[in-house]
Amino acid sequence: MSVQDHTFNSNDQTTRFIGTGSFFCVFVHLPFIWLRYDKVITLKGLCYAMEKIWSLRLIRLAALFGVIGTALGSHMSGAGSYAFRPIHAHILLAGWLSIFAWGVFYRLYAVRNQLLVTMHGWTAVIGSIGLTSGMWFYTMNPFQWNETVTLVYFIIGGTVSLISFVLFLIVTFMIDQDERV
Numbered sequence: 001m002s003v004q005d006h007t008f009n010s011n012d013q014t015t016r017f018i019g020t021g022s023f024f025c026v027f028v029h030l031p032f033i034w035l036r037y038d039k040v041i042t043l044k045g046l047c048y049a050m051e052k053i054w055s056l057r058l059i060r061l062a063a064l065f066g067v068i069g070t071a072l073g074s075h076m077s078g079a080g081s082y083a084f085r086p087i088h089a090h091i092l093l094a095g096w097l098s099i100f101a102w103g104v105f106y107r108l109y110a111v112r113n114q115l116l117v118t119m120h121g122w123t124a125v126i127g128s129i130g131l132t133s134g135m136w137f138y139t140m141n142p143f144q145w146n147e148t149v150t151l152v153y154f155i156i157g158g159t160v161s162l163i164s165f166v167l168f169l170i171v172t173f174m175i176d177q178d179e180r181v
Helices: 023-034 043-079 085-108 114-140 147-172
Strands: 005-010 013-018
Touching: 043 085, 043 114, 085 114, 085 147, 114 147
Parallel strands: none
Antiparallel strands: 005 013
């Protein structure tokens, strides 16, 4: 058997992987993807399934940011205080808008480098949560933490978010022009 044509048997179901792909997709993502699908998947499709997984993760996170951002905006409006204005804006822009756009991108395009997709996904999640919560800790200091601690937390969150944007820039040059997800 070659890498081009492998058959795996599991619980009286046969899953066949056909096509060309990288070692990384077969041996790193296979355990995670195999648990999610019960149908025939091409090896290329196996790799592109990561985009669909990250698309759904990012869109769900964006929905959570949207609810938090609009609730915070409603609270500010009702209270007549705009103390949360920068936090509200960053939750909706860095949280909801950016994360949602990345989720839609991964639904529409197939990316050749799956490790880059995973790295971008995790830095997007950690960076958006770190940036927005760090801004809240630094601006409001609800737990009365040392100012240096809140500043470092805010800087780390912002730095991870910046890394996420740079990784996304690289991802946009790694799309597969031949296939769409």
